[in-house]
Ligand SMILES: *[C@@H]1O[C@H](CO)[C@@H](O)[C@H](O)[C@H]1NC(C)=O
Ligand SMILES: *[C@@H]1O[C@H](CO)[C@@H](O)[C@H](O)[C@H]1NC(C)=O
């Protein structure tokens with residue numbers, strides 16, 4: 074018996090190595106490895122489809138962090154196999170719909186740039202570069218914009234900006250603009266990235282709570298758009314939209330130039346939101362409500378949601394690690410809030426019932442869209458799913474931050 078020559082090496086050996094390292098003896102099942110790699114390994118062992126969709130791409134963000142923190146080359150092999158599965162040899166995407174212009178399509182760009190930076194082989198580097206150039210060109214030349222210059226979330230939702238989109242396109246475009254070389258108008262490119270946050274803040278910020286509503290429609294046409302105050306904002310603060318936004322700020326600041334005029338503004342947005350998130354933490358559990366504004370907390374049907382909770386823990390801990398807090402007392406408050414929430418996650422949302430000693434991730438709401446009424450009843454009617462990559466990626470990010478804390 075021989076293996077066909079067309080079986081690609083990476084696709085063939087990768088699952089075997091994973092099985093060998095994770096199917097440990099029963100006594101090891103109880104031994105706790107770091108949650109970051111435990112969750113990453115459990116998820117990879119279960120199998121992750123090679124797609125360019127933002128759900129997988131959100132998981133890849135977590136794997137990048139696990140790779141960076143552990144230095145374990147298996148994670149880079151995994152990411153390479155996944156990304157090579159969606160690209161042709163020349164760097165073109167195998168499947169890309171040029172017509173729908175969704176910001177969700179941009180998220181994969183950050184994983185491609187991670188590999189571009191890590192790659193040493195010239196042909197691999199060239200391939201990732203072609204793919205990143207293509208995505209950035211799609212974004213700045215083809216994505217439609219509101220009259221004020223905000224990216225539409227997608228063609229189907231004219232003039233709408235959603236908080237989700239800041240995470241989908243922000244870190245990718247920041248990492249791209251920071252590359253040596255393009256684009257020639259670098260200051261304008263950074264201005265453009267900052268503008269996306271500025272518009273979101275202007276329209277979605279809820280003055281009294283400091284939190285941000287899910288999105289806004291600059292044309293005021295969506296049924297949910299707030300016409301009374303002219304903001305066009307949707308009615309509610311939805312945990313995950315605000316989580317995407319907080320992660321976007323925390324990650325974009327990695328790249329945003331220290332001397333650019335907009336940087337203090339972005340830092341201010343991050344601080345205001347981090348403080349608001351800490352104030353909104355639920356006292357009893359240490360987590361955060363699915364619908365967060367007004368009288369929603371505690372309301373029948375509402376619950377503590379896991380993906381958003383993980384995103385806030387990541388955002389708060391990263392903010393402190395990078396020194397984005399105002400002073401030592403504030404840093405300590407952010408870390409204390411994050412620790413309480415992290416304990417909740419490992420207790421309630423990490424289930425130790427995966428195969429071969431693996432873990433599962435519970436409690437993540439499936440989706441949240443403004444293709445709806447955007448009301449409380451809508452958000453709370455969406456099912457909760459197990460092992461959502463949208464929750465797993467942020468949990469890995471939060472874990473990597475926790476594991477780096479002194480004496481954690
Ligand atoms: C992690 O990232 C930092 C900053 O980019 C880099 O200096 C470091 O070498 C990385 N570590 C590993 C193990 O890749
Ligand atoms: C890459 O190859 C594919 C398939 O051979 C082709 O359709 C595509 O146009 C090529 N892309 C570029 C940028 O040359």
Ligand SMILES: *[C@@H]1O[C@H](CO)[C@@H](O)[C@H](O)[C@H]1NC(C)=O
Pocket residue numbers: 213214256257258261262265
């Ligand atoms: C930068 O300049 C190029 C060409 O001059 C233009 O096509 C592009 O839209 C500009 N990008 C930004 C973000 O201003």
Ligand SMILES: *[C@@H]1O[C@H](CO)[C@@H](O)[C@H](O)[C@H]1NC(C)=O
Pocket residue numbers: 424425426433435459
């Ligand atoms: C694992 O346990 C949780 C409860 O802790 C449960 O909700 C979930 O369905 C279980 N998953 C599997 C795959 O058995």
